[in-house]
Amino acid sequence: MGETNSNSPFKFKLGAQTNVGCVRTNNEDNFVVSTDLAAGEWLLPRDCHTLFTLGDKGAMLVVADGMGGLDAGEIASRIAVDTVKEFFSADKITDEIAKDDSAIRKYMHEAVVAADNAIKKRSKEEEGVKSMGTTLVAAWLFEGFANIVWCGDSRAYLFNPVSGLAQVTKDHSYVQELVDSGRLLPEYAFDHPDSNIITRSLGNPRKAANPDFIRLPLQEGEILLLCTDGLNSMLRDEEIEAVMQETSDDIDMCTKSLIQGALDLGGHDNVTVVLCQVAPEENKTPMPEMQQTVSTFTEKERKKPVRKLVLWTTGIFFILLLSCLAWLLSAEGNGQPWKNKIIHWYEQTVK
Structure with a gap:
């Protein structure tokens, strides 16, 4: 696939969904998207099949995973996405901000720091939300690039139908x-x-918040995935890739299948998925069809190959055991002691 031309707008589709999961009683995740920052629109498209043209100020995807007691996490994640929305209002995106990758990085860093300060300010003002916090991952799609800033373990992935799935952010976590x-x-x-x-x-x-930043060129047919850890703590990367490989031609189905995959494995956390697919140019040679893989993963299916091997091995063992017993009994019935029978077999086969 050829790289998109950074001097010309590309077309894209957008899908997003959040789910409380199977264990939690409230959803502390928040997300917001804008298909056209110049128009100031922050609405999720009703139809995931709608094809958008990237505007001169780009598009924005934001995902946040709140933490804290009661509703504190939900408040923190909402403050985070609202602060990013404010920074990327149409009147604030100037030519100076978007002049190069260094200026973009600086501005997105400032947006995250401002969100951090706004959350801390709210914590001081209200007694019931002292321990609230949130992770954040945001992608500014601008002139053929995805400019991604993140703080915490909410992730960004890039899926390519040919080369597969790659995690493009690195978790800020103890395990990492x-x-x-x-x-x-x-x-x-x-x-x-x-x-x-x-x-x-x-x-x-x-x-103080200390976000990281990465800038990626986007190619035709690729899908940018932003998610909370409610997805990647349930599905391994190879499982996420398999789902996307099977459903990448339908962004709505892809979004729903990823969410359902996390729920099928227990849905221990809130799960949020935002997808942006760069549409291939018209009249181009279609992508070669990829081998289809299973898109719904459960613990039962994960363990199925192991159980099959155990069942086959056990069955063969019992068949051999029964055959041996039958053979020995027939030897006794013919008046030939079983020990002599074994010696005879040994001499005929081994020696």
């Missing part, structure tokens, strides 16, 4: 630090018991 230091192999990170401990967030009274 173990991996980075070489004390934990990456393949053991998913099941680590402390995978929920984060090292950076917004609203922490002891630390």
Whole structure:
């Protein structure tokens, strides 16, 4: 696939959904999207099949995962997305802000710091929300690039139908630090018991927000995925990739299938998914059809291959055991002691 031309707008589809999960009673996740920042529209499209053209000020995707007792987490995540909305109102996005990647990075960093300060201010003002905080991941789609800022363990992935899924953000978490230091192999990170401990967030009274930033060129057919850890703590990356590989031609189905996959595995947390797919140019050679893979994952299906192997092995063992017993009994019935029968077999086959 060819890279999009950074000097010309591209077309895209958008899908988003949030779910309280199967355990929690309230949803502390928040998200907001704008398909056209120049128009000041912050509404989720009713039809996921709508094709949008990227405007001259771009589009914005924001996901936040709140933390805290009672409704505190929900308040913190809402403050975070509202602050980003304010920073990216049409009148505030100037040519100076968007002149290069350094200026964009600086401005997005300022937006996250402002959200952090707004949450801390609210915590001081209200007694019941002293311990609230939130993670944040936001992507500004502008001139063929995704400019992504994040703080915490809410993630951004980039899915390419040919090369697959790649995590483009790095979690600010205790487990990620173990991996980075070489004390934990990456393949053991998913099941680590402390995978929920984060090292950076917004609203922490002891630390200032310290977000990271990455700038990625977008290609035709790729899908940018933003999510809370309610998705990636339930589905492994290869499972997320399998879902997207099977449903990438329908952004609505892809969104719903990812959410359902997390719920099928227990839905232990709130789960939020925001997808943006760069539409291929018209009249181009279609993508080669990819091998389809299973898109619904449950613990039962994960363990099924192991159980099959155990059942097959056990069945074969009992068949052999019954055959041996029948053979010995027939030997006794023919008047031939079973020990002599074994010796005879040994001499005929081994020697």
